[in-house]
Amino acid sequence: MKKQLIICTDMEGATGIFEENYKAMVHGTDEWRSIGREYMTSDVLAVCEAANESGIDEILIYDGHYAGDPEHNIIIDKLPSNVRFFDTPQRRFWWRRIRGQADWKPYGIITVGQHARYGEKNAYFPHTIQSPPIKEITFNGIHIAEIGTAVLNFQDTRYIANVGCKSSMKEAKELSDTVATISVKDKEKGWEPNVEETFPIIKKGVLEALRNIDKMKTVKIAESYEFSMTLTEGYIYNIPERVSWKGAFNKSKAFWEAPSVEIGLEIFNFVREYIVKDNL
Numbered sequence: 001m002k003k004q005l006i007i008c009t010d011m012e013g014a015t016g017i018f019e020e021n022y023k024a025m026v027h028g029t030d031e032w033r034s035i036g037r038e039y040m041t042s043d044v045l046a047v048c049e050a051a052n053e054s055g056i057d058e059i060l061i062y063d064g065h066y067a068g069d070p071e072h073n074i075i076i077d078k079l080p081s082n083v084r085f086f087d088t089p090q091r092r093f094w095w096r097r098i099r100g101q102a103d104w105k106p107y108g109i110i111t112v113g114q115h116a117r118y119g120e121k122n123a124y125f126p127h128t129i130q131s132p133p134i135k136e137i138t139f140n141g142i143h144i145a146e147i148g149t150a151v152l153n154f155q156d157t158r159y160i161a162n163v164g165c166k167s168s169m170k171e172a173k174e175l176s177d178t179v180a181t182i183s184v185k186d187k188e189k190g191w192e193p194n195v196e197e198t199f200p201i202i203k204k205g206v207l208e209a210l211r212n213i214d215k216m217k218t219v220k221i222a223e224s225y226e227f228s229m230t231l232t233e234g235y236i237y238n239i240p241e242r243v244s245w246k247g248a249f250n251k252s253k254a255f256w257e258a259p260s261v262e263i264g265l266e267i268f269n270f271v272r273e274y275i276v277k278d279n280l
């Protein structure tokens with residue numbers, strides 16, 4: 001059977017991007033173009049090389065940083081020829097479309113370039129999708145941000161590895177205690193390696209994780225699918241009289257239920273529309 005690997009990437013957790021050169025992850029800047037994309041590509045390439053040496057047939061990537069702009073953060077020409085990118089308009093996280101383009105039973109999923117959730121300590125650029133205004137998102141009681149969204153969209157797929165900021169490992173481990181955690185920077189210890197150092201670390205870590213694939217658990221979510229989103233100080237919901245999904249709002253927290261994981265993740269985009277600044 002064809003072995004298809006899913007990779008979901010973000011950029012704040014990529015190698016070599018810290019507060020002092022943060023512009024490397026600001027999409028469209030000169031620093032992003034000349035440095036950031038190179039770093040991001042190195043991390044992804046390390047994963048792809050390990051995957052291909054382990055007998056993966058096809059790699060499908062969702063490049064999710066700064067979704068809404070069509071230009072990729074990854075330099076596609078530098079990747080192996082068996083890599084494809086999910087096709088969504090402007091790289092938007094249209095989760096059903098993304099899920100539908102993959103095999104029904106992918107071999108596994110790896111998250112790359114990942115940062116910690118809003119509020120995590122010792123983290124580079126911690127946030128939850130966009131913070132402020134978003135403080136916390138939960139899904140059936142699990143505290144999720146970018147990592148959880150990607151992994152749960154591919155629920156029932158083995159979660160193989162998370163590559164990124166040391167502080168992002170907490171969210172990954174909460175999703176699956178068997179996931180391989182491969183750090184590329186550690187704020188607490190002041191460990192800020194460059195891509196020459198992290199490339200072999202990532203590659204070795206992924207090779208080892210793929211050797212242990214039989215021990216890797218899938219992340220499973222049971223019905224019903226219940227979500228909540230809490231806002232940071234200074235933001236409130238402009239509570240609508242009625243909405244076209246099942247859900248409710250109070251001032252700083254919204255709740256919704258959905259018939260599937262992907263639909264629930266997409267309703268997030270509609271709930272988000274009601275966030276306004278609290279001018280009182």
Ligand SMILES: [Zn+2]
Nearest residue numbers: 010011012065
């Ligand atoms: Zn990002």
